[in-house]
Amino acid sequence: MMCMMSLKCTWECCMQRCARLLASVCRPPLSVSGSLTRPSIRALSLSTTAMAKSKYEYVRHFELDDLCLPNSWIVVRIDGKGFHRFTNEHGFEKPNDAPALELMTRAARDVVDLFRPDLVLAYGQSDEYSFVFRRQTTVYRRRASKLMSQVVSQFSSSYVFHWPSVMGARALRQPPTFDGRVVLYPTDRNLRDYLSWRQADCHINNLYNTAFWALVNRGGVTNAQAEERLRHTLAADKNEILFSEFGINYNDEPALYRKGTVIVRSLETPGEQDSKLSSDTGAPDGSTAPASEGVRTDPKPVGVVKVLNCDIIGDEFWNEHSSVLSGNNKKAK
Numbered sequence: 001m002m003c004m005m006s007l008k009c010t011w012e013c014c015m016q017r018c019a020r021l022l023a024s025v026c027r028p029p030l031s032v033s034g035s036l037t038r039p040s041i042r043a044l045s046l047s048t049t050a051m052a053k054s055k056y057e058y059v060r061h062f063e064l065d066d067l068c069l070p071n072s073w074i075v076v077r078i079d080g081k082g083f084h085r086f087t088n089e090h091g092f093e094k095p096n097d098a099p100a101l102e103l104m105t106r107a108a109r110d111v112v113d114l115f116r117p118d119l120v121l122a123y124g125q126s127d128e129y130s131f132v133f134r135r136q137t138t139v140y141r142r143r144a145s146k147l148m149s150q151v152v153s154q155f156s157s158s159y160v161f162h163w164p165s166v167m168g169a170r171a172l173r174q175p176p177t178f179d180g181r182v183v184l185y186p187t188d189r190n191l192r193d194y195l196s197w198r199q200a201d202c203h204i205n206n207l208y209n210t211a212f213w214a215l216v217n218r219g220g221v222t223n224a225q226a227e228e229r230l231r232h233t234l235a236a237d238k239n240e241i242l243f244s245e246f247g248i249n250y251n252d253e254p255a256l257y258r259k260g261t262v263i264v265r266s267l268e269t270p271g272e273q274d275s276k277l278s279s280d281t282g283a284p285d286g287s288t289a290p291a292s293e294g295v296r297t298d299p300k301p302v303g304v305v306k307v308l309n310c311d312i313i314g315d316e317f318w319n320e321h322s323s324v325l326s327g328n329n330k331k332a333k
Contacts, residue, residue, distance in 0.1 A: 128198075
């Protein structure tokens with residue numbers, strides 16, 4: 001009997017030792033501090049990554065990789081949507097509301113600051129702004145949807161943000177809405193012609209609106225009568241109505257109304273930059289983003305930002321700001 005009990009005890013001890021040995025072999029190796037060692041962490045990481053994938057990930061292949069063509073100017077233009085009703089709702093002065101135009105420029109300036117130094121020029125008039133990205137930009141890998149959505153989002157939020165400080169007692173009664181589009185221009189001449197088209201449009205619209213509202217506000221006619229009076233008239237006819245009937249010399253109107261607003265980053269003029277441009281970190285709040293995905297972070301000179309109301313159709317502006325086009329003083333080709 002004693003012999004049988006001794007054999008049983010020996011057998012149980014042997015089994016316990018085997019179990020402990022097996023557990024030590026199967027358990028992941030630990031470091032001195034008791035944590036998993038580097039090889040085991042790598043194995044677990046790969047295992048977790050494999051487990052994170054799902055059968056639904058194929059839908060990512062439906063996304064359009066909308067890269068803009070290389071070596072071409074990228075222009076993002078935003079326009080106010082339903083702004084006729086918006087301006088009436090908020091009592092904008094006709095034909096031009098100076099604070100409202102200043103608000104547009106404040107919002108545009110924030111966009112220019114956000115994309116420094118890749119956004120080299122912006123032009124705005126009425127309820128629109130055009131933003132010009134340099135040919136070699138790699139912001140968001142030149143993805144059109146990313147550029148457009150970021151510009152529209154920043155502009156819209158800045159418009160609302162600056163409203164109280166610019167518009168004074170006029171409360172914001174409804175949210176402003178802007179749409180956007182991306183257009184590519186292959187040559188410097190194409191880009192200049194585009195900007196000339198927008199400035200010519202500014203002149204045509206402002207001359208008409210100045211004459212229209214002079215007839216309504218000072219001539220005592222209805223909107224329909226003023227519209228009929230100006231139907232089929234040329235620029236000379238409108239100038240004559242303004243001068244002969246109301247003593248208004250259109251050429252004396254503020255350049256802001258006649259020519260629109262140009263925001264340009266000048267590399268020729270040295271000087272101190274404002275607080276938003278003091279650091280080249282890629283975003284107005286000082287945050288950074290990879291150059292391949294967001295705004296640029298490489299330490300390049302960003303120049304001085306100027307807000308001008310000048311002619312951009314002739315050569316004078318482009319000669320003074322030659323760095324905008326290919327960084328030289330040559331005429332557009």
